[in-house]
Amino acid sequence: MGDHTPSNPATAKTAIAFSRPIDWAIGAILSFAGTLIALSGTALYYGVTRPDITDYVHSSEFQSEVLTDGEAIDALIALGQWSGIGLLAAGGLLILIGTAVVVAHRRARLDDRSTPNWVLGVVGALIGSLLSFIPLSPILGGLAAGYLNRNPETSGLGTGTLAGVFGSLPLFVVIVVASIGLIVSVPNETATAVVTVVSISLFLILPYFVGLSAIGGYLGGWVRKF
Numbered sequence: 001m002g003d004h005t006p007s008n009p010a011t012a013k014t015a016i017a018f019s020r021p022i023d024w025a026i027g028a029i030l031s032f033a034g035t036l037i038a039l040s041g042t043a044l045y046y047g048v049t050r051p052d053i054t055d056y057v058h059s060s061e062f063q064s065e066v067l068t069d070g071e072a073i074d075a076l077i078a079l080g081q082w083s084g085i086g087l088l089a090a091g092g093l094l095i096l097i098g099t100a101v102v103v104a105h106r107r108a109r110l111d112d113r114s115t116p117n118w119v120l121g122v123v124g125a126l127i128g129s130l131l132s133f134i135p136l137s138p139i140l141g142g143l144a145a146g147y148l149n150r151n152p153e154t155s156g157l158g159t160g161t162l163a164g165v166f167g168s169l170p171l172f173v174v175i176v177v178a179s180i181g182l183i184v185s186v187p188n189e190t191a192t193a194v195v196t197v198v199s200i201s202l203f204l205i206l207p208y209f210v211g212l213s214a215i216g217g218y219l220g221g222w223v224r225k226f
Contacts, residue, residue, distance in 0.1 A: 015114040016105075017123075017148040023105045026126060030098030034091040037170065041087025048080030074186045082181025086174035093173060097122060097166070114151040121145055121162025124213060128167050138164055142213030146220025156224065160217010164210035175202050 053076050057069050101119050108115055128141020145163040146156025179195045 015112070015150055016109060017115040017120060017150055020106070020109070023102045026123065027098040027102040029126065030101070030122075031095045034094030034098065036091070037094065038088050038091025041084040041089075041091060043084070044087060045081050045084030048077055048084070050077060053077050053080070071186070075182065078182050078185035079178055082185070083174060083178045085181065086177030089177055090170040090173040094170060115148070117149065117151070117154055117159050118162055118166075120148050120159045121166045123148060124160065124163025124217070125166035125169075128163065128209075128213065136212055138167055138209050138212035139216035139219075141167060142216025142218075143220040143223075144216075145213070146217035146222075147224045149217075149221060149224070156217040156219070156221020157214055158217070160220065161210060161214040163217060164213030167213060168206055168209035171205065172202070 050073065053073050057073050057076070101122055104116055105119055107113075108119075124141040124143075124145025126141070127144045128138045131137040131140050134140065141163045142160030145159045149156055149159045175198055179198050182195055182198075
């Protein structure tokens with residue numbers, strides 16, 4: 001059955017941010033990207049082998065003041081394999097999000113409701129990712145999310161923040177899964193050293209995505225008012 005026509009076209013026009021074909025385009029792009037990421041994670045998981053890692057550590061100029069060669073080999077194997085699992089999880093999550101956008105936005109139309117803020121956040125994250133070759137691209141993603149927000153009861157700042165959250169979500173999943181894998185796979189001292197470095201990187205990356213997207217969302221909401 002097709003979508004029925006809302007009882008108040010004027011209200012629907014101001015409430016729905018974009019058309020049904022765009023829903024399907026977003027779902028298709030996210031599903032395609034998620035499939036590629038999941039396949040790369042599978043390849044990484046099976047591609048990391050002990051002989052290859054051992055040869056790399058012994059034949060390269062690899063040096064560590066914290067880890068012995070044996071500990072480094074174990075850590076690199078765990079990092080590679082669990083990063084592969086994280087990529088697989090992140091890819092699956094993107095496919096689910098793409099499907100959820102199609103379903104949730106259709107329901108919003110049927111119920112004559114505004115486009116959900118989280119859907120706008122996904123759109124902003126997608127735009128920011130597609131424009132990642134541009135410096136400070138999360139601002140552009142947040143700007144798009146804030147501008148598309150047609151619900152007067154919500155702010156562009158919040159929508160932009162959601163764009164940053166969704167934009168950083170795949171990377172966050174990979175890092176968290178890889179860190180958990182290190183903790184359960186290698187000795188405590190080794191895991192602590194590696195996870196500390198990973199955690200510092202995470203806390204440097206997240207403000208970049210979320211902070212810049214929030215700024216863009218605020219600007220997008222401001223522009224929309226004119």
